[in-house]
Amino acid sequence: MSAVVNLMDVPVAVDEVLDEFFQATAPILESIHPSVIDKGQALRAFVMTGGKRIRPLFVYAGRQCAGDKITMSKTPDAEREALRVCAAIELIQACALVHDDILDRSDTRRGRPTVHRRFEALHRDRGWDGDARHFGDSAAILVGDLALAWADDLFHGALPTAVGAQPGPDRPVPFAATAVWSQMRTEVLAGQFLDVTNEASGDESVTAAEQVMTYKTAAYTVARPLELGATLGGADESLRAELHGIGIDLGIAFQLRDDLLGVFGDPAETGKPSGDDLVAGKRTALLAAGLAQADETGARTLRSGIGRPLADAEIAAVRAVLTESGAVAEMERQIARRRDSGLARIDALDCDEDARAGLRTLAHRITDRTS
Amino acid sequence: MSAVVNLMDVPVAVDEVLDEFFQATAPILESIHPSVIDKGQALRAFVMTGGKRIRPLFVYAGRQCAGDKITMSKTPDAEREALRVCAAIELIQACALVHDDILDRSDTRRGRPTVHRRFEALHRDRGWDGDARHFGDSAAILVGDLALAWADDLFHGALPTAVGAQPGPDRPVPFAATAVWSQMRTEVLAGQFLDVTNEASGDESVTAAEQVMTYKTAAYTVARPLELGATLGGADESLRAELHGIGIDLGIAFQLRDDLLGVFGDPAETGKPSGDDLVAGKRTALLAAGLAQADETGARTLRSGIGRPLADAEIAAVRAVLTESGAVAEMERQIARRRDSGLARIDALDCDEDARAGLRTLAHRITDRTS
Numbered sequence: 001m002s003a004v005v006n007l008m009d010v011p012v013a014v015d016e017v018l019d020e021f022f023q024a025t026a027p028i029l030e031s032i033h034p035s036v037i038d039k040g041q042a043l044r045a046f047v048m049t050g051g052k053r054i055r056p057l058f059v060y061a062g063r064q065c066a067g068d069k070i071t072m073s074k075t076p077d078a079e080r081e082a083l084r085v086c087a088a089i090e091l092i093q094a095c096a097l098v099h100d101d102i103l104d105r106s107d108t109r110r111g112r113p114t115v116h117r118r119f120e121a122l123h124r125d126r127g128w129d130g131d132a133r134h135f136g137d138s139a140a141i142l143v144g145d146l147a148l149a150w151a152d153d154l155f156h157g158a159l160p161t162a163v164g165a166q167p168g169p170d171r172p173v174p175f176a177a178t179a180v181w182s183q184m185r186t187e188v189l190a191g192q193f194l195d196v197t198n199e200a201s202g203d204e205s206v207t208a209a210e211q212v213m214t215y216k217t218a219a220y221t222v223a224r225p226l227e228l229g230a231t232l233g234g235a236d237e238s239l240r241a242e243l244h245g246i247g248i249d250l251g252i253a254f255q256l257r258d259d260l261l262g263v264f265g266d267p268a269e270t271g272k273p274s275g276d277d278l279v280a281g282k283r284t285a286l287l288a289a290g291l292a293q294a295d296e297t298g299a300r301t302l303r304s305g306i307g308r309p310l311a312d313a314e315i316a317a318v319r320a321v322l323t324e325s326g327a328v329a330e331m332e333r334q335i336a337r338r339r340d341s342g343l344a345r346i347d348a349l350d351c352d353e354d355a356r357a358g359l360r361t362l363a364h365r366i367t368d369r370t371s
Numbered sequence: 372m373s374a375v376v377n378l379m380d381v382p383v384a385v386d387e388v389l390d391e392f393f394q395a396t397a398p399i400l401e402s403i404h405p406s407v408i409d410k411g412q413a414l415r416a417f418v419m420t421g422g423k424r425i426r427p428l429f430v431y432a433g434r435q436c437a438g439d440k441i442t443m444s445k446t447p448d449a450e451r452e453a454l455r456v457c458a459a460i461e462l463i464q465a466c467a468l469v470h471d472d473i474l475d476r477s478d479t480r481r482g483r484p485t486v487h488r489r490f491e492a493l494h495r496d497r498g499w500d501g502d503a504r505h506f507g508d509s510a511a512i513l514v515g516d517l518a519l520a521w522a523d524d525l526f527h528g529a530l531p532t533a534v535g536a537q538p539g540p541d542r543p544v545p546f547a548a549t550a551v552w553s554q555m556r557t558e559v560l561a562g563q564f565l566d567v568t569n570e571a572s573g574d575e576s577v578t579a580a581e582q583v584m585t586y587k588t589a590a591y592t593v594a595r596p597l598e599l600g601a602t603l604g605g606a607d608e609s610l611r612a613e614l615h616g617i618g619i620d621l622g623i624a625f626q627l628r629d630d631l632l633g634v635f636g637d638p639a640e641t642g643k644p645s646g647d648d649l650v651a652g653k654r655t656a657l658l659a660a661g662l663a664q665a666d667e668t669g670a671r672t673l674r675s676g677i678g679r680p681l682a683d684a685e686i687a688a689v690r691a692v693l694t695e696s697g698a699v700a701e702m703e704r705q706i707a708r709r710r711d712s713g714l715a716r717i718d719a720l721d722c723d724e725d726a727r728a729g730l731r732t733l734a735h736r737i738t739d740r741t742s
Contacts, residue, residue, distance in 0.1 A: 028557060032561040099516065135571050138473070141473065148520060149557065156527065179529050182530060185520040189513055189517045190400060194406060196506070196513065
């Protein structure tokens with residue numbers, strides 16, 4: 001019998017699964033054509049360097065709530081299935097980020113060049129024909145597509161995983177988990193679409209920002225992973241619904257924290273340039289609160305301080321408006337309210353105290369972070 | 372007992388499934404946010420207007436080779452499963468085409484504006500902020516992603532289908548089919564990547580063009596759909612392998628015909644502008660043969676006649692070189708050879724004469740076409 005291990009060991013175990021997954025898939029690409037290996041390597045480099053494995057942590061936390069112990073011994077089918085689902089969700093995340101970086105025209109991610117910029121550089125280095133920038137975008141679209149397709153293959157056990165097993169149907173995912181997986185992917189893709197549309201249409205409302213937060217982040221990052229883990233553990237409908245509610249609370253707090261870090265974060269800690277969200281023109285809840293609460297001059301500063309390259313002094317001016325208008329304090333209040341609501345609901349969960357403690361730790365980790 | 376129907380009724384039945392699928396998924400998007408309906412409608416319009424449903428025809432042909440009759444009565448689980456898989460494959464195709472059109476910067480597809488151009492126009496019409504072109508690309512990337520995610524959901528029965536049933540695991544796809552599905556998606560994405568890389572690196576070799584044809588088209592359009600159908604029908608390994616071989620032969624003949632139509636096709640029949648492949652700079656087998664067989668002046672004409680907008684006289688000059696160098700005749704010989712090889716292998720298949728007759732009809736249809 002394997003020893004029960006700590007929730008915080010999950011990221012390392014998932015990294016191992018992902019690493020061995022990329023080792024196992026490299027020959028598949030090579031057999032198609034040696035030059036396709038570039039594509040696999042770009043995806044591997046992206047997935048393996050960075051990422052906090054937040055979604056896998058919530059999958060395991062949800063599974064623990066449903067009564068499954070975390071053992072991380074890789075032989076039993078149930079543990080293998082959970083690790084496979086966690087690795088799959090990290091590939092969805094890779095697709096979301098690689099494509100999002102094209103949409104946002106971001107140059108860096110986690111302190112390194114984004115995938116489209118890497119392929120743009122490769123095109124230049126090799127002195128190839130045509131538009132390097134368009135080549136970078138094209139290659140990155142296809143890298144994201146591969147991540148999305150492979151995510152499903154992993155989820156359904158159709159590709160080799162870290163546990164050294166041949167792909168096979170030895171333990172098909174329960175249909176309830178497949179249904180949550182489906183819902184989660186539709187939600188994140190709809191959330192991204194909403195985000196892009198709100199940015200283009202200049203929708204400054206708090207409601208618009210909230211819908212994006214709910215679907216692009218809260219559901220996808222916390223609520224659905226929790227539910228997914230719970231279904232793997234055989235949770236009933238009422239536990240699943242309660243975990244979903246907790247996940248939305250915590251997920252919105254997570255995104256509000258992210259919005260604050262996107263404007264006020266330290267580049268050395270976040271790995272993103274200073275004021276990155278402003279330059280990208282993101283319609284965040286923070287910005288919506290600033291526009292609603294600032295005076296006319298302040299609102300002008302905010303509107304002229306988004307969606308274009310900014311000098312340090314301009315970033316400082318936007319920060320001042322957001323702070324002085326009370327928008328920052330308002331966001332901190334909302335974060336505390338959502339986090340506390342989540343924590344109260346965690347206390348009331350009908351499950352193991354270990355499982356509740358794990359959830360509490362994650363709740364603090366994602367809402368009090370600085371990176 | 373339902374009446375056995377003709378293979379040629381498959382496209383209409385698949386269209387029905389797709390149409391009802393889009394009706395059933397619209398409320399899912401609407402529940403996320405009314406503005407996301409635009410995204411679903413763009414995908415629906417794209418999938419429902421045009422497309423020859425070639426891949427579904429091969430899925431059914433393969434299934435028939437494995438002994439399954441085509442009944443199209445939508446109640447039995449086996450028929451429902453086959454229609455669902457066919458609809459799923461058409462969504463993969465939607466993703467491939469929508470993203471390919473961004474990569475190729477195509478303005479039209481099937482005689483209508485491409486998805487990225489539609490969203491670009493919508494951005495302009497509504498007088499939105501920012502770069503309309505970038506918005507068009509962004510929205511189309513997300514539409515393609517949704518198609519790819521939904522394809523998997525449909526394949527695994529996690530979304531409602533045309534047959535009016537609730538999603539459910541009543542008949543999970545056999546694992547052998549899931550494995551072919553996985554292989555097929557990796558191959559088409561690898562083939563697209565190869566294509567983009569060959570275009571950028573200016574690889575003019577016949578080998579490079581052949582690898583792209585094999586993976587981007589032959590495997591994905593014919594060989595894997597045939598195999599997928601065969602696995603649904605419970606075919607053994609040897610029938611599957613033989614169908615795969617036939618599929619590669621026919622699929623390459625199909626692509627060579629497509630290459631000829633891409634340069635010589637009538638826009639009224641193909642729905643694409645005259646000389647479209649030349650303007651897009653596609654590294655086709657036809658071009659490779661032309662470069663290998665033309666004299667120095669001819670080769671110069673070919674190299675200067677790709678990858679940029681072309682006047683009618685320039686297109687005519689390229690056509691003349693391809694014809695006079697013997698490249699066109701060489702392509703016709705290769706098409707005939709591949710088609711005849713496929714037909715001979717079909718004759719030798721150990722299956723129902725009805726199934727063989729169906730395959731023969733499809734073999735002629737895809738290699739002798741004019742659109």
